[in-house]
Amino acid sequence: MEKIVICGKKPLYGTIDIAGMKNAALPILFATVLVGGKFYIENLPDVSDINLTLDILKRLGATCVHNGDATEIDTTEIDPYAELPLDVVKKMRASYYLVGAQLGRYGKAHVGYPGGCDFGTRPIDQHLKCFRTLGADADVNGGYIEAYAKEGLYGNHIFFDVVSVGATVNAILAATRAEGSTIIENAAREPHIVALASFLNMCGAHITGAGTDTIKIRGEKDLHGCSYDIIPDMIEAGTYMVAAAAAGGRVMIRNIIPKHMESVTAKLVEMGVTVNIGDDYAEIVRDPAQPLSRIMVKAVPYPGFPTDMQPQICALTCQAEGTSYVSEGVWDNRFRYVEELMRMGAHILVEGKTAIVEGGAPMKGTQVSAVDLRGGAAVIIAALAAEGITVIDNIVLIERGYDDIVGKLSAVGADIRKVSFPD
Numbered sequence: 001m002e003k004i005v006i007c008g009k010k011p012l013y014g015t016i017d018i019a020g021m022k023n024a025a026l027p028i029l030f031a032t033v034l035v036g037g038k039f040y041i042e043n044l045p046d047v048s049d050i051n052l053t054l055d056i057l058k059r060l061g062a063t064c065v066h067n068g069d070a071t072e073i074d075t076t077e078i079d080p081y082a083e084l085p086l087d088v089v090k091k092m093r094a095s096y097y098l099v100g101a102q103l104g105r106y107g108k109a110h111v112g113y114p115g116g117c118d119f120g121t122r123p124i125d126q127h128l129k130c131f132r133t134l135g136a137d138a139d140v141n142g143g144y145i146e147a148y149a150k151e152g153l154y155g156n157h158i159f160f161d162v163v164s165v166g167a168t169v170n171a172i173l174a175a176t177r178a179e180g181s182t183i184i185e186n187a188a189r190e191p192h193i194v195a196l197a198s199f200l201n202m203c204g205a206h207i208t209g210a211g212t213d214t215i216k217i218r219g220e221k222d223l224h225g226c227s228y229d230i231i232p233d234m235i236e237a238g239t240y241m242v243a244a245a246a247a248g249g250r251v252m253i254r255n256i257i258p259k260h261m262e263s264v265t266a267k268l269v270e271m272g273v274t275v276n277i278g279d280d281y282a283e284i285v286r287d288p289a290q291p292l293s294r295i296m297v298k299a300v301p302y303p304g305f306p307t308d309m310q311p312q313i314c315a316l317t318c319q320a321e322g323t324s325y326v327s328e329g330v331w332d333n334r335f336r337y338v339e340e341l342m343r344m345g346a347h348i349l350v351e352g353k354t355a356i357v358e359g360g361a362p363m364k365g366t367q368v369s370a371v372d373l374r375g376g377a378a379v380i381i382a383a384l385a386a387e388g389i390t391v392i393d394n395i396v397l398i399e400r401g402y403d404d405i406v407g408k409l410s411a412v413g414a415d416i417r418k419v420s421f422p423d
């Protein structure tokens with residue numbers, strides 16, 4: 001079993017280059033099934049969720065070949081109904097994008113109910129609602145999501161009850177080739193939604209309004225492959241910004257879109273961290289002895305503070321002076337990582353959907369677990385600032401979404417290694 005071992009209290013100096021955004025790449029990879037054609041995708045991150053998705057595409061009969069920095073994908077001839085083992089689709093949430101993609105291209109979908117990180121209940125009612133609104137029968141049956149549009153899909157008016165990234169992606173996928181026009185209201189505005197829409201438009205689709213809460217789609221059957229460069233990962237960038245603030249030092253985080261980083265940047269500045277922003281970089285500067293100010297932060301849909309950064313900022317507030325309040329506004333239960341921080345000495349009380357953090361308690365390395373992807377990043381951040389050695393297990397969850405986190409942090413001076421332990 002591999003674990004990450006960190007010896008803390010080493011300030012970080014140097015440059016970290018940010019990889020392509022996993023959460024943009026996943027819907028785009030599934031969209032290649034919807035379109036059918038040859039694609040040349042650049043800047044795919046080397047993380048296990050992406051490799052699993054490429055494996056799913058191959059199981060459907062697509063060819064996926066790495067060629068330098070690009071991945072060539074051909075989904076022209078695929079068997080859309082090749083059986084995908086449940087244990088494969090359950091490894092991640094994004095496998096449900098195959099429902100929108102299959103339904104949009106073939107009028108029929110049959111995909112195992114997805115898994116993903118455990119944040120409490122993760123309903124899919126809005127996904128089913130959008131498929132039904134476009135004319136399909138859709139339900140969950142025996143562990144599978146099934147959807148069938150006997151008469152084909154027809155454009156319609158979709159009004160989401162909640163802001164959902166996943167349901168917005170599935171609505172776009174299903175509506176792109178539908179007959180007529182679709183309007184999606186109360187759509188998610190995340191950069192990954194904009195990326196998916198711009199990818200599909202390069203394939204010949206007619207999608208406008210992505211990035212606002214109203215997306216309009218004029219159905220288009222005649223789609224084709226394209227070349228596409230995946231946008232930088234704002235959560236990976238935010239994680240290293242917070243890591244640099246926690247460890248102290250001076251770190252240049254390159255290949256970012258600063259606009260995507262505004263909510264994280266604002267909180268770091270509020271805590272007293274220096275953030276120098278350039279065209280495509282953020283430089284984080286902090287003297288490790290410099291005190292950090294307490295904050296109140298609430299995770300909400302974009303452009304608010306991202307739920308995917310909530311655990312990492314909570315780890316940083318453990319060092320702040322006074323009481324910080326870290327609230328979760330997207331998921332019912334995204335505080336399982338708090339217990340791991342408490343093993344290291346953090347003083348945190350979780351009340352409902354808020355973590356109340358008494359900052360400044362001395363933190364010491366010990367054995368902890370990555371309870372989920374971003375919770376794993378939070379314990380790495382805490383370990384960088386803690387006294388002594390931290391050993392983190394269950395690191396496969398971290399590797400779902402961080403491209404070479406050990407290599408990138410050790411290149412800027414962190415004492416971090418991946419070590420194989422006997423099972």
Ligand code: UD1
Nearest residue numbers: 123124125126127162163164165166167301307308330331
């Ligand atoms: C969410 C985050 C996304 C993050 C991902 C993984 C938001 C809006 N979404 O995306 O940024 O990358 O988790 O951490 O911040 N919901 C329903 N019915 C549905 C679908 C969702 O009630 O059919 C609710 C969920 O319970 C949740 C909220 O909507 O409270 C947002 O869920 P959604 O955006 O769909 O989740 P992800 O796409 O996984």
